[in-house]
Structure formats: structure tokens, C-alpha cells
Amino acid sequence: MLGALVAWTVLDRLAWPYPAAVAVAVLASAVLGFAVSRLLMERLLVMPFSMAVLATLGVQLALQNGAQLLWGASPKFFGGGWIAPVQVGGVGIVGQQLVIFLAAAVAFAGLAAVVRSTPLGRAMRAVAQNREACDVVGLDVERVVRVTFTLGVAFAGLAGALMAPILVNVGTTLGLPMVLRCFAIIVLGGVGSVPGAFAGGLILGIAESFVAGYLTLQLRDAVGFAILIAMLVVRPQGLFGVRVRA
Amino acid sequence: MLAPLAASDYVLHVAVLSFIYLLPALGLNLVYGYAGLLSLATGAFFGIGAYASALLALRLGWPFWLALPAAGAVCALVAVPMAVPALRLRSYSFVMVTLGFLVISESVAKNWVGLTRGDMGLIDIPRPRLGGAALTSVPQLYYLMLAAAVLAALAFRTIVRSAAGRALAALRDDETLAAAYGIDTWRFKLAAFVLGALLAGLGGSLYAHYTAVLDPLVFDVFHTLTLLTIVFGGGAGTLHGVLLGTVVFLFVPEALRVTPQWRMVLYGLLLVVFVFRLPGGLGPALARLGRRV
Amino acid sequence: MSATPLLSVRGLAKRYGGVIALDGVDLDAAAGERLGIIGPNGSGKSTLFDCVTGLIAPDGGRVALDGRDVTARPLHWLAARGLVRSFQKTAVFGTLSLVDNLLAAGQARACGGTLAAFAVGGAAARRTAALTVRALGLLDALDLAPLAAAPAAAISFGQQKLLQFASCLMSEPRLVLLDEPLAGVNPLLVERLVAHIRRVNREAGTTFVIIEHNTDVLLGLCARVVVLARGRVLAAGAPDVIARDPRVIEAYLG
Numbered sequence: 178m179l180g181a182l183v184a185w186t187v188l189d190r191l192a193w194p195y196p197a198a199v200a201v202a203v204l205a206s207a208v209l210g211f212a213v214s215r216l217l218m219e220r221l222l223v224m225p226f227s228m229a230v231l232a233t234l235g236v237q238l239a240l241q242n243g244a245q246l247l248w249g250a251s252p253k254f255f256g257g258g259w260i261a262p263v264q265v266g267g268v269g270i271v272g273q274q275l276v277i278f279l280a281a282a283v284a285f286a287g288l289a290a291v292v293r294s295t296p297l298g299r300a301m302r303a304v305a306q307n308r309e310a311c312d313v314v315g316l317d318v319e320r321v322v323r324v325t326f327t328l329g330v331a332f333a334g335l336a337g338a339l340m341a342p343i344l345v346n347v348g349t350t351l352g353l354p355m356v357l358r359c360f361a362i363i364v365l366g367g368v369g370s371v372p373g374a375f376a377g378g379l380i381l382g383i384a385e386s387f388v389a390g391y392l393t394l395q396l397r398d399a400v401g402f403a404i405l406i407a408m409l410v411v412r413p414q415g416l417f418g419v420r421v422r423a
Numbered sequence: 424m425l426a427p428l429a430a431s432d433y434v435l436h437v438a439v440l441s442f443i444y445l446l447p448a449l450g451l452n453l454v455y456g457y458a459g460l461l462s463l464a465t466g467a468f469f470g471i472g473a474y475a476s477a478l479l480a481l482r483l484g485w486p487f488w489l490a491l492p493a494a495g496a497v498c499a500l501v502a503v504p505m506a507v508p509a510l511r512l513r514s515y516s517f518v519m520v521t522l523g524f525l526v527i528s529e530s531v532a533k534n535w536v537g538l539t540r541g542d543m544g545l546i547d548i549p550r551p552r553l554g555g556a557a558l559t560s561v562p563q564l565y566y567l568m569l570a571a572a573v574l575a576a577l578a579f580r581t582i583v584r585s586a587a588g589r590a591l592a593a594l595r596d597d598e599t600l601a602a603a604y605g606i607d608t609w610r611f612k613l614a615a616f617v618l619g620a621l622l623a624g625l626g627g628s629l630y631a632h633y634t635a636v637l638d639p640l641v642f643d644v645f646h647t648l649t650l651l652t653i654v655f656g657g658g659a660g661t662l663h664g665v666l667l668g669t670v671v672f673l674f675v676p677e678a679l680r681v682t683p684q685w686r687m688v689l690y691g692l693l694l695v696v697f698v699f700r701l702p703g704g705l706g707p708a709l710a711r712l713g714r715r716v
Numbered sequence: 717m718s719a720t721p722l723l724s725v726r727g728l729a730k731r732y733g734g735v736i737a738l739d740g741v742d743l744d745a746a747a748g749e750r751l752g753i754i755g756p757n758g759s760g761k762s763t764l765f766d767c768v769t770g771l772i773a774p775d776g777g778r779v780a781l782d783g784r785d786v787t788a789r790p791l792h793w794l795a796a797r798g799l800v801r802s803f804q805k806t807a808v809f810g811t812l813s814l815v816d817n818l819l820a821a822g823q824a825r826a827c828g829g830t831l832a833a834f835a836v837g838g839a840a841a842r843r844t845a846a847l848t849v850r851a852l853g854l855l856d857a858l859d860l861a862p863l864a865a866a867p868a869a870a871i872s873f874g875q876q877k878l879l880q881f882a883s884c885l886m887s888e889p890r891l892v893l894l895d896e897p898l899a900g901v902n903p904l905l906v907e908r909l910v911a912h913i914r915r916v917n918r919e920a921g922t923t924f925v926i927i928e929h930n931t932d933v934l935l936g937l938c939a940r941v942v943v944l945a946r947g948r949v950l951a952a953g954a955p956d957v958i959a960r961d962p963r964v965i966e967a968y969l970g
Contacts, residue, residue: 217695220699221698224698226461226514226515227455227459227461227514228698228702230461230515230518231461231651231655231694231697231698232694232695232698232699234648234651234691234694235690235691235692235693235694235695235698236691236695237691238648238687238688238690238691238694239687239688239691239692239695240691241687242683242684242685242686242687242688242691243688245684246684246685246688357522357523357526360519360522364516364519399526399527399530399531402522402523402526402527403523403527405519405520405523406520406523406524406527409508409509409512409516409519409520410508410509581836582834585833585834585835585836585840586819586823586827586832586833586834586835586840586843586844587830587833587834589812589816589819589820589823590820590823590824590833592809592811592812592816592820593809593812593817593820595811596809596810596811596812597807597808597809597810599771599791599807600803600807600808600809601792601809601820602790602791602792602795603769603791603792603795603800603801603803603807604792604795604800604820604821604822604824604883604886604887605792605795605796605800605824605825605887606792606820606824607792607824607830608792610830611830611833614830614834660811
């Protein structure tokens with residue numbers, strides 16, 4: 178949400194070109210992610226899980242409604258992006274969608290490489306599997322959390338800025354349906370698995386389109402959650418996930 | 424108690440809303456404060472209870488006094504198949520499933536137009552009738568809702584003081600230990616969840632018959648978040664905490680007509696602050712202050 | 717002694733990846749016995765309790781209670797049938813008062829079911845009153861009576877161990893597994909706790925299986941002792957024999 182809104186602000190108020198707007202959105206998101214991580218996420222490491230849920234819920238509430246107070250409640254028209262139609266293999270799509278697909282492919286490939294091969298990626302996996310052991314071997318858990326969270330928020334901002342031209346209208350209500358979809362994708366693909374997330378995203382996207390096209394448009398939001406619940410009941414570790422100790 | 428004699432209709436209205444809200448808040452308190460389950464489904468049951476009661480009254484002509492318990496029963500019945508698989512899950516999966524339940528309920532309310540009239544909502548929901556006449560004015564309904572709130576609080580206190588209440592508190596504190604002493608933790612969690620749904624459903628029914636109109640907005644996450652703030656901010660696991668929470672986080676902002684956005688920002692910041700500074704909530708903190716004075 | 721042992725463990729095995737915690741343990745506890753278990757750190761004592769009580773699923777072997785196979789049955793199922801255990805780490809219900817801790821520990825057996833716990837009638841009140849009497853008696857015996865209304869999180873570690881011990885007795889179990897009940901307890905109260913174990917064992921016939929590092933006390937309290945080392949039973953027999961066994965001495969010092 179904030180990614181899209183920041184990009185809009187840059188585009189509309191500052192009249193900068195679209196790529197600049199995207200860059201600013203990503204930067205702003207990274208800064209925000211860093212701040213939230215320092216102030217909040219790292220401190221939550223020592224707390225029971227429910228506290229973390231409530232605190233992050235609080236942040237989400239404050240951000241979303243704060244945004245509403247700043248930007249107003251009505252959606253804004255997003256003017257930038259490559260929205261000229263392009264022909265791909267006989268199917269007409271919008272140029273922006275191609276950009277999104279490419280960006281996603283690069284991002285996923287890059288992320289998978291990082292998680293699998295770099296020291297940072299190894300550190301991330303170690304933290305996910307056994308936090309106490311990390312403390313024992315001297316791994317700076319807080320730094321890993323900070324980098325991971327900042328990256329995550331930056332990605333979110335990027336997604337928002339890239340999706341904005343497709344959505345045409347951007348407003349403060351963008352956040353929640355996206356987050357719900359993210360949950361569904363992660364659970365579907367398997368927590369902790371990057372290829373899983375990629376697969377999950379594809380599956381969810383296709384499922385939603387089918388439901389919207391053949392059943393009814395309104396049920397689209399519920400599809401994500403139906404899948405989520407079904408997965409959790411039938412196969413909690415997702416399609417590609419590894420069974421992590423609870 | 425004698426407020427209707429002195430206060431304006433608007434303040435009474437806010438008081439009524441607070442009374443109604445107390446029921447799902449107590450339900451959430453039972454589920455989270457006593458059984459230790461962070462559930463976002465309370466709002467869903469609030470809405471389901473509201474719709475069930477309204478539909479029974481409108482479509483089948485049931486009087487309020489029948490629709491109310493029926494709504495509670497519907498919620499309790501729905502809660503069981505929902506909880507049985509969900510309780511097996513780890514805590515973060517459980518939270519997501521309850522959130523999912525909320526979203527799906529909202530979607531059903533919006534889209535099953537044949538049943539719920541979708542976004543157009545239900546109107547002319549009959550008010551409760553007492554002694555042949557309908558209660559329509561706010562002062563009249565005030566007493567009814569006050570009675571409901573008092574009864575709910577008493578029921579809550581009874582449950583909490585019983586052996587079951589002890590079992591729930593025990594399993595919240597240390598689930599393995601509770602099991603070691605013979606407490607069937609799964610069954611008690613299920614019981615708490617169903618009771619929470621029941622209370623929320625009753626509250627929903629009261630809401631529907633008070634406002635006389637209903638639309639899918641009753642499932643909006645706004646209610647769930649307010650309930651969370653009330654229970655967590657007021658003091659999960661205590662009765663006086665939830666009462667205090669309802670006053671501070673519902674009555675006051677509503678009476679001052681604070682806009683939803685500002686309220687949410689405030690709730691959000693408060694949640695964060697409370698997590699770090701006052702995890703026990705306002706109630707116990709004030710009690711500690713009182714003891715020191 | 718031809719009676720079926722109350723607790724019977726055969727070939728219990730558990731491994732974690734490459735680490736063997738239990739390597740085929742055989743153990744018997746006769747009804748009314750006071751059985752001690754000693755062994756160096758890491759010998760598998762707590763894991764043995766965990767496997768017997770269903771907290772951890774063993775990789776092999778069987779556990780029988782009164783001749784009936786109860787392997788990997790859940791904790792609360794066993795507790796309802798009279799098998800109670802204590803934990804090495806401090807384990808109390810922190811937000812509940814001492815009395816409520818004891819009531820919570822004893823009520824499952826008294827109520828007999830989840831639904832019954834919700835009852836509020838006269839019978840329920842009488843049940844709670846009876847449990848309260850027993851609770852206060854236990855607190856008195858362990859010198860905790862003045863703290864009866866205090867939240868369990870507020871008392872000292874040693875006092876919490878005593879509370880745990882009392883909690884185990886609340887449901888009048890047939891078999892009590894105590895995991896290092898004396899660790900951290902005030903030496904003056906150790907005598908009292910030991911005396912209480914003797915009394916309950918004599919009067920109610922309750923069987924005790926006790927893990928302890930305080931070998932002096934354990935050898936004095938228990939009529940039979942089992943020594944565990946590296947996940948296996950090293951030796952078993954009367955305390956004085958065990959104390960002189962060179963293998964045992966080596967295991968502890970070597």
C-alpha cells in the first residue's frame with residue numbers, strides 16, 4: 178500500500194518519471210522497514226508469539242489509518258507505468274504486466290540464490306530452524322532479522338509501485354487483501370521455501386482468475402483464504418515446505 | 424443505572440453499544456485470556472450471530488426472545504467443526520485460520536445475496552417485544568442491554584471461578600503441566616472456543632435487533648480489532664480488565680465521536696506500546712497502582 | 717513377589733539423530749515400592765520419564781501400567797489413570813495462587829471429565845471444598861501455608877519445587893514419578909519432603925520412582941535403586957550394594 182501511495186505521490190506531486198517513482202517507493206519502504214525492524218521486530222524476538230502478532234497488528238493499524246489521514250480516504254488515479262498494450266504469443270497484455278513478470282522472475286531467482294548460497298542466506302535458514310543455537314554459535318540474530326525484514330518491506334514497496342499502474346486506482350485499502358493473499362501463498366508453497374512461494378503465487382493467481390472468470394468476481398478474495406485453510410488442515414507444511422520443529 | 428434520566432440519547436446509545444460489545448469481548452477474553460488462543464474469529468461469530476438472529480426474525484417471523492438463543496446456538500454449532508481441525512495447528516497457523524474464517528464469513532455475507540441481500544443489507548429487523556409492546560426508544564433498550572451485559576458478566580465470572588476456569592487458566596500458563604495433572608487440554612480449548620463463539624453470537628443478535636439494520640460491514644475487521652484492543656489493552660484474563668477496556672476503548676472514543684481512522688491509529692499505537700510496556704493490560708496495572716497507594 | 721509390577725518398561729529406546737538417549741532400558745516398579753534412579757548427567761533419566769509418560773514417543777520398546785500396554789499414551793490419559801510426574805525445571809501455574817495450583821492439579825481426577833468441570837451445583841462445591849481441605853493440608857505439611865494465596869510466580873524456586881511435589885499428590889495417584897524433587901529445596905525442608913514421601917508411601921501405598929542427584933538422601937529413602945549410564949541400565953539392586961559397585965563408582969567419576 179505504501180509503495181503504491183509513495184509512488185503516486187512522486188508521480189503526481191513531483192512530476193518525476195515513473196521509474197524514479199518506483200525507485201523512491203522502494204527506498205522509502207526500505208527505510209521504513211529498517212526503522213520498524215530496529216524499533217519493533219528485533220525487540221519482539223524475546224516475546225511470546227501472540228505478543229508479536231498484536232504488536233505487528235498494531236503497526237499495521239497505525240500505518241494503514243495513518244495513511245488514510247495523510248492521503249485521504251478516496252482512491253487516487255495512478256497515471257504512470259507502461260500501460261500500452263503489447264502482443265505476447267497471440268495474447269494481448271499490458272506492457273506493465275511484462276515488467277512485473279520479469280521483475281518477479283529476477284527477484285525470485287535472486288532471492289533463491291541468496292537463501293541457498295550466501296552466508297546471509299545460511300544465516301536466515303539457521304535463525305528459522307533454531308534460534309537458541311544461533312545465539313550459542315554467536316550468530317547475530319537481530320542483524321539477520323533486520324536485513325530480512327528490511328528486504329521484505331522493500332520488496333513489498335516494489336510490488337506496490339509496480340502493481341499501481343495495473344490497479345489504476347490506488348488507495349489505503351490495498352494492504353489487507355494483499356496480505357491475506359501473501360499468507361495463502363506462503364502456506365501453500367511452504368513456509369521457508371522460495372521456489373514454493375513462486376509456485377504458490379502462480380497457483381493462487383491462476384485459481385483466482387478461474388474463480389473470477391467462471392464463478393463470480395466477488396468470491397475472488399475468499400479463494401485465497403479457502404486455499405489457505407484447506408492447506409493448513411490437509412498439509413500444513415505446504416507443497417515444498419520442510420517440516421520445521423514447532 | 425439511572426442514566427436515562429440524565430444523559431442524552433446519544434450517550435445512552437454509546438452506553439448500549441458498550442453493553443452489547445461486552446459480550447463478544449468476554450467471549451474473546453475466555454478464548455484468549457483464559458485458554459491462551461489468539462483467535463480473530465470472535466468478530467466472525469459476532470456477525471454470524473447478528474445475521475442468524477435477523478434472518479430468523481425476518482424470514483421465519485421468530486420473536487427476538489427465540490432468535491437470540493438460536494443465534495447463540497448457531498454460532499456454537501458452527502464453532503465446533505471450525506475448531507476441531509484448527510486447534511491441532513501451531514499458534515501462527517491457528518491465527519491465520521481464524522482470520523481466514525472472518526474473511527470468508529464476510530465474503531459469504533456479501534455474496535450469498537439470496538440469503539443475506541448482500542451489500543444492500545437487511546432492514547426493519549424487529550425490535551424486542553416486552554409485554555406486548557416493542558421496545559423502540561433508546562432508553563427502553565438501554566435497560567434491556569444493561570441486563571444482558573450484567574448477565575453475561577455474571578456468567579463469565581461463574582465460568583471462571585469454576586473448576587473449568589481453573590483448568591483453562593492452568594493450560595494457558597503451562598499446557599504440558601496441565602496435561603500432566605490429567606487436564607484434557609484439547610477438550611478444554613474446544614470448550615472455551617465454543618463458549619467464546621456463543622457469547623459473540625449472542626452479542627451479535629443483540630446488535631442486530633438494536634440497530635434494526637444489518638449489512639456485511641458487521642464483519643469488518645474494525646470490530647475484531649476493537650475487541651482485541653479491549654481485551655488485550657484492558658487486561659486479558661480478568662473480568663475487571665475487560666470491563667475497563669470496554670469503557671476506555673469503546674465508550675470513551677465513541678462518546679467523543681473520535682473518527683474511526685484516528686481511533687485505529689490510536690489502537691495500533693496502543694497495542695504496540697502495551698506489548699512492550701503493559702502486557703498485562705490496563706486493569707492489572709491500575710490494580711497494582713491502587714495497592715501501592 | 718509374583719504380582720504384576722505396577723510399572724513395567726521393556727527395551728525402551730530413543731535416539732535424536734545420531735545421539736542415543738535410551739538404549740534398550742528394562743525397568744520394573746512394584747506396587748508400593750520406593751524406587752530410586754541415579755546416573756550421571758546425560759544418562760537418559762529424564763528422557764526415560766518423558767518416554768514413559770508419553771511426552772516423547774519412544775523409537776522402540778513398551779511401557780505397561782498394571783500389565784496393560786500404555787506405550788505413547790498421552791500425558792493426561794495416564795494422569796487420569798493414576799500416573800503423575802513432576803518436572804526437573806520449575807513447573808507451576810504462575811498466575812494462579814498456591815491453593816489454586818493444587819486445586820487445578822487435583823480436580824481432573826475428582827471431576828472425571830471436561831463437562832463436569834463446568835458444573836456449579838452443590839456437588840461441585842462440595843468437591844472443591846474437599847480438594848481445598850487436602851490442598852491446605854499439603855501446604856501445611858510443607859511449610860507453605862502462609863503463602864497459600866500468593867501467586868505461584870512470586871515464590872522462590874525451592875518453594876515452587878515443593879508446590880510441584882504437593883501438586884503431584886493432589887490427585888491421590890497410584891504412581892508418582894519425581895524428577896529431581898530435591899534440587900534447589902532448602903535443606904531443612906528436604907527432611908520434611910522425604911518424611912512426607914515415606915508417609916504417603918506407607919499410608920496410601922503410593923508407588924514412587926524418584927530421580928535424584930542427591931545420592932545420600934536417595935540411597936537412604938529408596939529400598940531399590942537403578943543406575944542409568946549412557947542410556948542403559950548399568951546396575952540395579954539394594955542401595956548399599958549399588959554404592960559399593962565399582963562400575964557405578966566409575967560411571968560417576970570416570
